[in-house]
Amino acid sequence: MTSPQRPILATALFVAAAASGQAQTLPDPELVKVIAGIKAIDTHSHPERVLADGEMDTEWDGFSSHSYQAQLVPNLPANVRPHSHLIVASWRALWGIPDLEWSEEAINKAMENKRRIIKEKGDSYPAWVLDQAGVEIALSNRITMQRGLTSPRFRWVPYVDHYMFPLSTAKIRSANPLYAGFYEGLEQRAKGLHSGRGVKTTPPALKEWLANVVTPDLEKYKREGAVAIKFTAAYFRPLDFAPVSAKEAAAIYATFVRGGAPGPDEYKKLQDFIFFEVARTAGRLQLPVHIHSGPGGGAQYNLSGADPLLLEQAFINLPETDFVILHGGWPNSKPATALLRKSNVYIDFSGMEYFLSPRNLAEVLRYWLDYMPEKVLFGTDAYPEKLPHAGWAEFQWVNTRSAREALAVALTEMRNDGNITTDRAKELAHMVLRGNTAKLHRF
Ligand SMILES: [Zn+2]
Structure with a gap:
């Protein structure tokens, strides 16, 4: 849609910007104000449950092994290192220390206040953190929800990767x-599924694995309040899920359930088939499927296998299932834009705030918003990293703030170019920060 004034308006603004010597757009204060006031819905985060002294939260991610975390710490992106002005700003906002600048002493003071506030708030602490960030609801990607993480503020998104590991992983x-x-961790979790049901061995046929274990679990998640499910698959295999016939998958399962272990090719086919079945069932239950894409922690992480374009076969063959490409597929965020044309595909930018400045994030957002604004979802990927200077609360605050800033820049530019009106910019801000994800998850 074009307005007759558009070329004149765009030219006028271009001249004004050139005359002022301004290379970059400053966000429109009116839009900034509107965006700051929107109670957001965070599409993807890993909030920390309330912990007693000395307790650890081991349920916030999908792997029993947290070993990759240790490798992540020295490679923290600049935005979240201790000296980052964003992190220091979060200490001021959250832990109530005005005029704080970075120093060892400042960290200690901030963390001392943090511990005091956590104690004072008790079970209401997680919701208090959301309040400080202006977030109404956090979709919470965790194995279990537990203390302090209650609906309606925190909505559960369970992990489902382990259903793809019914057989021995010895060969892979x-x-x-x-x-x-x-x-190993995922195989153990899969084994726990049937022992938890009082069944001693893995079901003899793939059909039974799906009908007696996988489907009832997904239905139970739905009953227990899950609003979506999450695959973290890119951490351990490429995202090239492809259709496999039921006959072929059943034969692989039947051969190795009796003993031995499938090799990589056989296991891939079996996983592909189970992935499709899980996603199909999720579609029937109206649970969107969230999929990790783009960057991941750990030196061994295979970025090229996490390209969201690898998911195309799944998107095409499962039209009744809605998918959310998490983390915007960065650094392939721009190519991923074209996937949004498919009616069942959405994209969130959770965690991109860790990697990109608000300015660079704005550029990506603009790319998506110019094309399919109703498919773009805000998220933070805030998680309980055990750092001396920051964790879930600081990340929730910093990433929400960076997202608002990026959105303000992107929408101001779109408005200044004459592509949208100020009213439409405000509408898009509401859609990205809450409306789109609310609609998709049927809130
Ligand atoms: Zn995550």
């Missing part, structure tokens, strides 16, 4: 030693 572990820890 030796073929992929870097992923061995993940395979």
